[in-house]
Amino acid sequence: MILRCLHAVRRFIPHCPALCRDAVSKRSLVKIPELLYSARASARGLSKMSLWPFSVSPWDFSQPNASWNAEMQEVYDRYNALCEVKAEETEKKPPWRKLPSYNRSLKYVTGGVYLSKIIQSKARLFTRNLKEHGAAFEYVVFMNKQEKRCVCLFQAGHLLEGPPGYVHGGAIATMIDTVTGTLAGYLVGPVMTANLNINYRSPVPLGSVVVLHGALDRIEGKKVFVTCRMTSTDESKLHTEATALFITVGPQWNSFEVS
Numbered sequence: 001m002i003l004r005c006l007h008a009v010r011r012f013i014p015h016c017p018a019l020c021r022d023a024v025s026k027r028s029l030v031k032i033p034e035l036l037y038s039a040r041a042s043a044r045g046l047s048k049m050s051l052w053p054f055s056v057s058p059w060d061f062s063q064p065n066a067s068w069n070a071e072m073q074e075v076y077d078r079y080n081a082l083c084e085v086k087a088e089e090t091e092k093k094p095p096w097r098k099l100p101s102y103n104r105s106l107k108y109v110t111g112g113v114y115l116s117k118i119i120q121s122k123a124r125l126f127t128r129n130l131k132e133h134g135a136a137f138e139y140v141v142f143m144n145k146q147e148k149r150c151v152c153l154f155q156a157g158h159l160l161e162g163p164p165g166y167v168h169g170g171a172i173a174t175m176i177d178t179v180t181g182t183l184a185g186y187l188v189g190p191v192m193t194a195n196l197n198i199n200y201r202s203p204v205p206l207g208s209v210v211v212l213h214g215a216l217d218r219i220e221g222k223k224v225f226v227t228c229r230m231t232s233t234d235e236s237k238l239h240t241e242a243t244a245l246f247i248t249v250g251p252q253w254n255s256f257e258v259s
């Protein structure tokens, strides 16, 4: 009976969040304790989590979940606490802000006049296209707009293997592109990656937690230069260094053609 109701609700909510999709499967009943665990894991996260399966608000993938290991949770708590610290007495907003993360970054951008509606509706952000927690990219970005920098906590899941036991270089590049692109986009609006240069210094063990430190280098007209370092959580070990160039793209972005 419950499942029939859930199916009926689903039919009338075409774009319900992942949780709602989960809720209509029998497996979802197994996932409910996991959600409650997540909620307990972060009391702060609880206020922002949607435990109500029929919510039409988009699912925020950067909330703590049961797949996070103790290190990920500990570093998250540390940065999350900064989001409530005001810079000065006179400062209204704290300098740090946790960014939400959805599985469509720009749901209503057409992506091109010839992109079919089916492709559009099925399109998902590359780093957020798995329902299984912890399998691939578990990450959360904290932004400091005043200092024009951000940090990203990244726990690399088992599906990101490259060399045995270590994270694939392409997965690392994906995270660097995501973090630097998010920073550039946050500061100047829509951008496209024009150039990404990466030096891999030491391999990242699968399942480990690392921190990506993104910083604005400079802006020259349409060009936005960003640097990124990937380190261990205590910053004692450098895994990767990178520079990225983004080009600001205006409203014409909507009219890109897909050949």
Ligand SMILES: CCCCCCCCCCCCCC(=O)SCCNC(=O)CCNC(=O)[C@H](O)C(C)(C)COP(=O)(O)OP(=O)(O)OC[C@H]1O[C@@H](n2cnc3c(N)ncnc32)[C@H](O)[C@@H]1OP(=O)(O)O
Pocket (backbone or CB within 6 Å): 105, 177, 178, 179, 181, 182, 185, 186, 191, 192, 193, 194, 195, 221, 222, 223, 245, 247, 249
């Ligand atoms: C708030 C935000 C939240 C976001 C959440 C989402 C998270 C996800 C974030 C994920 C993020 C993922 C993001 C992704 O993955 S984006 C996907 C990967 N990137 C692409 O597919 C981009 C493909 N390329 C292009 O579309 C164009 O070439 C672009 C748009 C990049 C430039 O266009 P165009 O070619 O028409 O350029 P222009 O004529 O206006 O030139 C302007 C200036 O730029 C200089 N230039 C150009 N190219 C290069 C180059 N390669 N090296 C050095 N310089 C270069 C150029 O010389 C000129 O300089 P100047 O003569 O003025 O000095």
